[in-house]
Amino acid sequence: MSATVSVIIPVYNEEAGLAPLFERLYPALDALGRGYEVIFVDDGSRDRSAALLREQFERRPQCTRVVLLTRNAGQHMAILAGFAQARGDYIITLDADLQNPPEEIGKLVAAMDQGADYVGTVRARRHDVYWRKVASRLMNRIRERTTQIRITDQGCMLRGYHRSIVDAINRCVEVSTFVPALGYTFARHPVEIEVAHAGRATGQSKYSIYRLIRLNFDLMTGFSVAPLQFFTMFGILVSLFSLGFVVDLAIRRLFIGPEVQGVFTLFGLAFFFIGVLLVSVGVVGEYVGRIYEQVRQRPRYTISAVLEEGEGIDTGETGVRPAVLPAPKSHPQLDHTEMLRAEHDPGRSS
Ligand code: UDP
Ligand code: MG
Numbered sequence: 275m276s277a278t279v280s281v282i283i284p285v286y287n288e289e290a291g292l293a294p295l296f297e298r299l300y301p302a303l304d305a306l307g308r309g310y311e312v313i314f315v316d317d318g319s320r321d322r323s324a325a326l327l328r329e330q331f332e333r334r335p336q337c338t339r340v341v342l343l344t345r346n347a348g349q350h351m352a353i354l355a356g357f358a359q360a361r362g363d364y365i366i367t368l369d370a371d372l373q374n375p376p377e378e379i380g381k382l383v384a385a386m387d388q389g390a391d392y393v394g395t396v397r398a399r400r401h402d403v404y405w406r407k408v409a410s411r412l413m414n415r416i417r418e419r420t421t422q423i424r425i426t427d428q429g430c431m432l433r434g435y436h437r438s439i440v441d442a443i444n445r446c447v448e449v450s451t452f453v454p455a456l457g458y459t460f461a462r463h464p465v466e467i468e469v470a471h472a473g474r475a476t477g478q479s480k481y482s483i484y485r486l487i488r489l490n491f492d493l494m495t496g497f498s499v500a501p502l503q504f505f506t507m508f509g510i511l512v513s514l515f516s517l518g519f520v521v522d523l524a525i526r527r528l529f530i531g532p533e534v535q536g537v538f539t540l541f542g543l544a545f546f547f548i549g550v551l552l553v554s555v556g557v558v559g560e561y562v563g564r565i566y567e568q569v570r571q572r573p574r575y576t577i578s579a580v581l582e583e584g585e586g587i588d589t590g591e592t593g594v595r596p597a598v599l600p601a602p603k604s605h606p607q608l609d610h611t612e613m614l615r616a617e618h619d620p621g622r623s624s
Pocket of ligand 1: 283284285286287288317346347348349352368369370371373478479480481
């Protein structure tokens with residue numbers, strides 16, 4: 275029997291785009307000719323998204339599951355909530371806004387059939403606003419230099435992960451992370467393929483400049499200490515230069531006498547270094563803040579309900595239970611999840 279597919283879709287205030295998504299997603303998955311499940315994770319939407327997902331669940335209950343988070347936990351946490359529920363052999367992540375065409379899922383599945391355990395994607399012609407493309411190119415380059423992660427296009431979330439990778443991710447308890455980079459660190463046979471990309475048809479991007487900066491700090495701090503090392507190296511260089519400068523000033527004071535030229539240049543330099551110092555304190559803070567969040571060990575997300583029908587994935591063959599993995603193993607985060615699920619669904623036996 276061919277490998278089964280779980281598609282994880284984080285949804286945050288996407289009411290306008292959900293109907294066209296359903297219309298294209300299900301036919302694309304039916305065309306794969308294998309068992310699949312779609313897991314929508316509602317990331318605390320404040321519009322009608324959750325209600326629309328519920329309706330869709332009622333329309334296609336055999337292959338649809340909906341995880342409702344109590345509040346907005348962020349796209350990557352929502353994906354992790356989906357990973358914890360996924361039962362397929364191949365797990366595909368997809369955005370809800372149709373910027374990644376669902377018709378491309380077949381390409382990812384084909385790559386995984388050929389042995390890839392991680393399928394990255396590169397957007398052939400990216401349709402986003404200009405500043406996003408420039409910022410993204412810059413961040414790709416910085417990340418390429420400072421981490422071990424070899425991803426061409428970090429921003430494209432249409433990606434495929436083999437069950438083994440998702441199991442490894444599910445064992446991680448990171449409070450802030452970047453899912454594609456985390457998956458990549460566990461991959462043994464990563465590949466990249468080109469996929470089409472479209473402009474956002476409805477709604478708006480959920481990422482402001484501020485949220486994008488926060489997200490990129492998650493990526494940098496989560497996978498590298500290079501930013502810290504950069505400031506140490508810069509500090510060493512500045513100290514060496516200033517030492518030479520002080521010696522030079524002392525000699526001139528002795529042989530030439532008191533001088534006042536260059537006072538404003540010195541001010542300029544001093545302000546520059548104060549600026550660098552503030553940034554470096556901020557960078558240390560980015561790490562310390564994340565360590566603090568991590569040690570508090572609060573749940574990364576909380577689930578208010580999981581809508582699902584039977585166990586396992588619908589294979590289309592009646593009476594045949596597909597060979598998918600059982601529900602996730604015990605895990606601090608999952609225990610919490612399970613507890614919440616039991617509360618909302620007392621009839622569940624496990
Ligand atoms: N998303 C989410 N939680 C958030 C922000 C975004 O679940 O806090 C979802 C959103 O609904 C979409 C996907 O993540 O399905 C990508 O978001 P978006 O399209 O706004 O990002 P962009 O394409 O602009 O990078
Ligand atoms: Mg988008």
